[in-house]
Amino acid sequence: MSLIHAASEAAFGGTGADCLSRATQLVCELFLNSGSGVEEIVRRYYAEVHSWFPIIQEDVEHFLSSTIPTNLGDHGHLLLSMYLASHPLCEHMNHVADSPLYLITRQMFLVMQALSTMSIRLLQSGLLIAVYEFGHGLTKKAQHTVSSCLAIYRSLVASQCDQEPSSDKDMSGIKACWQSIILLDRLTIFSKIIDDVTTTQTLFQQDSLSWESICSSSILPSFTSHPNAKGKFLDMEMGTSNFSMLYRVSILAGDVFEHVAQAAAGREPSTLYKDLEKEISLITCNMIEEAGTASTKFCESIALALCSLLLLQLFRTTCQLKSHIAGEDNIALETTKRMVLDMNRTASYILQTNDSSAMSLVGICCVCSAGVLLVLASQRGHQISLADSDLATIRFNLEALNRRWGIGVSRSGSRPRWLVLNSDNDNNIARNIKVYMYL
Incomplete structure (x- = not known):
């Protein structure tokens, strides 16, 4: 820790707080000088990410009023993370997910956490970095980032106990971040499952240890021992937000992981299979019914x-x-197979038209995960058959997301499209930040 503080003082002549202030101001200036204005970044984030991941409680106009270049405060690093999470999809074959801008943004986040500059803005930044990592196949890094976010969240909650009660907005912001941590934890576990079945292929060979180890890898405690943590939501309410539903479904996903881990270990599951299947099936059908056939x-x-x-x-x-x-x-x-294939066709259309506003990268990744499970199940003796057109759709989605196509089907001749940052200007921004921060 002393070395980090020393580096901070060498670069900025001050403490960790000075480091944060100077660095965030620098970020804003670099964005302005590069032609990527703060307002453009904020409005794009609110248009494309905020609707399904509303961890920032302010409306767009209020947020913009607090991010004027002369009064940036601690928003600079958050702007970088917003830029990452909402960046347009890229089709350049030579770009990679570990882009310089992503790496420097993540490095700044880890340094700020090590400097104990805990704040709700830093927590929000980390969550958006994790969204980027999950959406670009950086599963292990996403899990590490979510773990860091959990530590920041606990620190913020502990500090609240020693202070005057926070405003309702502050409390709702912290609550939204907690719900996001749960969601991202579930998403990274699904990514680990896909990594396992595409490499070792053990899950479909009745390997109980593999099922148990992956499905019990959550960084969070079990929710089944806290019945009040999950309310009854079988009856949909009109106007329910997508984020609220994501949180509720993520709780059910945790129940699935726990059921599988317990059953694979030879223990009696806390939740019966039929009850859990019925609950997930019902909420899925209710969401589909309310969304309508022509809606995303x-x-x-x-x-x-x-x-x-x-x-x-x-x-x-x-x-x-x-x-x-x-x-x-x-x-x-x-x-379930028919519904998964329908969503894969929708995701394929979105990827072909580059209409990222119709479905988030996280949503498409979930669809692809289900597609991989279908294909592997069809090749491991399950009573599932897939048409060539279905395989082609799933293959296209996986290649578009830079996923490994390790299911016994040869990769197509064309190189996959990489959904990553797409501008040399982004690399220049990262290079300048690194130079000025001496990271």
């Missing part, structure tokens, strides 16, 4: 729910492979 409302929540439901059903059929699979289980799995 709840698309991220529906994608996560389908991924959770498919994982639960595939685990059950994996356990039943040596015996007869019940007819009702087979029908339920076939129904």
Whole structure:
């Protein structure tokens, strides 16, 4: 820690707080000088990310009024993270997810955390970095970032206990960040599952240890021992936000992980399979019904729910492979398969038209995760069949997301499109930040 403080004083002639203030002001100046204005960044974030990940409680105009270059405060690093999370998708074949701007943004976040400059803005920055990492296949880094965010959250909550009660806005902001930590924890576990089945392929060979180790890798405590943490939400309320539904579905995803881990370890699951399947199926159908056939409302929540439901059903059929699979289980799995394929077709259309506002990168990743599980299940003895057109759709989505296509099908001749930062100007911004900060 002393070395970090020494580096801070050498670069800025002051403490960690001085480092944060100077660095954030520098970020704003670099954006302005590069032609990427603060207002442009903020408005794009609110248009493309805020609707499904509203961790910043202010409306766009209020946020802009607090990020004037002469009064930037601690918003600079948050602006960088907003820029990462909302950047337009890129089709340049030579660009990679570990871009210089991403790396310097993440490094600044870790340094600020080490300097104990804990704030709600730093927590929000970390969560947006984790969104970028998850959406670009950087699963291990995403899990580390979420762990750092959990530490910051706990520090903020502890500090609140020693101070006067915060405003309702502050409390709602911290609550939104907590819900986001839960969501991102679930998403990274799904990514680990996909990494496992595309490399070792053990999950579909009745390997109980593999199921147990991955599904018990959450950084959060179990929710089943805290029944009040999950309310009843089988009946949808009109006007329910996508973020609220994402949080609710992420709680159910945690129940799925716990059920699988307990059953794989030979223990009695805390939640019965039929009860859990019914609850996820019902909330999925309710979201689809309210969204309507021509709408992408709840698309991220529906994608996560389908991924959770498919994982639960595939685990059950994996356990039943040596015996007869019940007819009702087979029908339920076939129904889930059709819904997953429908969402994969939608994701494919979005990727081809580059309409990132229709479905977030996180939503598309959830759809792709479910697609991979389907294909692998079809090749591991499950009663699932996929048409060539379905395989082509899933393959296209995976290649577009720079996912490994490790399911026995040869990669197409064309190089995949990389969904990453797409401007030499971004690299110049990162280079200048690094020079001025001496990181």
